[in-house]
Amino acid sequence: MSDATKLIHTGRNDPSFQGAVNPPIHRASTILFERAEDLYGSPKRSYGTQGMCVHDSLKAVLRELEQAHSVQLTNSGLSACTVALLALCSAGDHVLVSDNTYGPVRTFCDQHLSRFGAQIGYFDPRIGAKIADHIQPNTKLIWLEAPGSLTMEVSDIPAIVAVAKASNIWTAIDNTWAAGWFLKPLTMGVDFSIQAATKYPCGHSDVLMGTIAAGHAKASAVLAKYNQASGNINSADDAWLVLRGLRTMGVRLERHQQSAIAIAKWLTTRPEVRQVLHPALPEHPDHQIWQRDFTGSSGLFSLVLRPTSEKQVLAFLNALDLFGLGFSWGGYLSLAVHCDPQLVRTAGHWVADGPLIRLSIGLEDVDDLIADLDQAFAQIT
Numbered sequence: 001m002s003d004a005t006k007l008i009h010t011g012r013n014d015p016s017f018q019g020a021v022n023p024p025i026h027r028a029s030t031i032l033f034e035r036a037e038d039l040y041g042s043p044k045r046s047y048g049t050q051g052m053c054v055h056d057s058l059k060a061v062l063r064e065l066e067q068a069h070s071v072q073l074t075n076s077g078l079s080a081c082t083v084a085l086l087a088l089c090s091a092g093d094h095v096l097v098s099d100n101t102y103g104p105v106r107t108f109c110d111q112h113l114s115r116f117g118a119q120i121g122y123f124d125p126r127i128g129a130k131i132a133d134h135i136q137p138n139t140k141l142i143w144l145e146a147p148g149s150l151t152m153e154v155s156d157i158p159a160i161v162a163v164a165k166a167s168n169i170w171t172a173i174d175n176t177w178a179a180g181w182f183l184k185p186l187t188m189g190v191d192f193s194i195q196a197a198t199k200y201p202c203g204h205s206d207v208l209m210g211t212i213a214a215g216h217a218k219a220s221a222v223l224a225k226y227n228q229a230s231g232n233i234n235s236a237d238d239a240w241l242v243l244r245g246l247r248t249m250g251v252r253l254e255r256h257q258q259s260a261i262a263i264a265k266w267l268t269t270r271p272e273v274r275q276v277l278h279p280a281l282p283e284h285p286d287h288q289i290w291q292r293d294f295t296g297s298s299g300l301f302s303l304v305l306r307p308t309s310e311k312q313v314l315a316f317l318n319a320l321d322l323f324g325l326g327f328s329w330g331g332y333l334s335l336a337v338h339c340d341p342q343l344v345r346t347a348g349h350w351v352a353d354g355p356l357i358r359l360s361i362g363l364e365d366v367d368d369l370i371a372d373l374d375q376a377f378a379q380i381t
């Protein structure tokens with residue numbers, strides 16, 4: 001079966017559905033037992049922190065999508081990253097983090113993981129097999145994000161995984177951009193594929209959720225042990241909403257893809273734009289790696305404007321009518337943000353000759369979105 005069919009047909013056979021297409025929402029903390037003898041050691045679900053049937057259905061769909069051995073849910077995309085980091089790293093471990101990683105993950109590593117005695121090192125996302133030069137005897141984990149959600153570099157995942165495997169080092173990737181749809185990192189030997197389900201799986205900008213897919217039994221065991229001990233659980237309502245979002249994610253992503261590529265191409269013709277950072281464009285420096293490893297592209301990309309004042313950048317953003325100004329991405333509504341205040345680099349440097357803008361292309365008519373950008377460019381003189 002193709003992913004499109006799996007997204008629709010997986011996780012729908014539980015008798016608790018009572019014939020309905022979608023699962024019931026059980027709000028539960030206490031789960032009652034008939035007999036005191038069964039309270040301890042029963043194989044049955046015993047407390048709401050283990051999730052209910054809606055959580056089971058959601059995990060089943062995600063397992064299929066990511067081709068995973070198991071999936072854990074967490075209460076935001078950021079918490080999926082921090083749960084994975086805490087599950088895998090101990091005092092004295094060295095963690096290698098891609099320099100283009102989502103900013104709050106960097107903050108967590110620098111301010112908190114380090115507090116527990118882990119040593120953090122950053123590497124250039126385009127490092128490829130040269131990651132070997134950064135490996136130390138205590139390196140425990142390599143953390144990737146591809147493409148980086150602001151600057152859009154695509155790392156050479158197979159080259160980095162090969163080095164990691166040779167040294168018995170865990171690998172984890174933030175797979176939010178590809179949504180588990182356009183990239184299957186677990187089939188490439190990555191141990192953990194992490195997503196902010198807040199973005200494309202939810203698709204409607206109204207739920208926060210994270211997912212951690214483990215590629216094999218050893219990875220599942222480490223993750224489950226920590227996640228269950230940590231008390232992480234999502235409400236049944238949120239699980240239901242993300243499950244409903246996933247059922248239509250395939251068609252939404254195809255539309256996000258088409259519109260984003262059309263807009264990216266149009267932007268390359270604009271005099272106000274110095275560079276469009278979209279890996280599906282042949283001129284993107286990592287286009288060939290993207291073409292080799294991904295089956296498509298989602299709706300998020302960035303552009304570098306020709307050097308212009310901050311005042312004009314803000315005027316351009318403020319002039320947008322259809323694009324909302326706001327953080328996050330992957331929903332039906334198109335969004336725009338300027339990124340320079342978020343950029344932090346410590347391994348090598350990010351060179352851009354102008355202000356960086358990020359667009360999340362939603363599901364509006366593409367010509368309307370282009371017209372909106374066109375009229376807003378009038379603010380840049």
Ligand SMILES: Cc1ncc(COP(=O)(O)O)c(C=O)c1O
Pocket residue numbers: 076077078079102145149174176177195196197198199208209210327328329
């Ligand atoms: C690449 C990436 N990973 C993780 C997250 C965190 O997701 P959440 O907003 O659900 O915490 C984000 C949020 O924007 C993101 O862009």
